[in-house]
Amino acid sequence: MPFLILIIIGAAAGFLATRFMRVQTDVPTTIAIGIAGALVGWGILRFLVSVSGWVAAFVGAIIGAMALIWLWQKYVSK
Numbered sequence: 001m002p003f004l005i006l007i008i009i010g011a012a013a014g015f016l017a018t019r020f021m022r023v024q025t026d027v028p029t030t031i032a033i034g035i036a037g038a039l040v041g042w043g044i045l046r047f048l049v050s051v052s053g054w055v056a057a058f059v060g061a062i063i064g065a066m067a068l069i070w071l072w073q074k075y076v077s078k
Helices: 002-020 027-076
Strands: none
């Protein structure tokens, strides 16, 4: 089933991509372009999400540390 969905999405993506780029291709080439583009796009998005996840964790750690320093200065170090 996932392979069938990949072909359908690939065909639609290939069709739109060839129209946006004004390229005339046959149906199998359009589907191949769409499937390859879907795989490349999926890989890039997955990488960006994982990197942004690390960045978000790092930013969260900094904010948490700043909050603890503020609390320590406000209530403990008097």
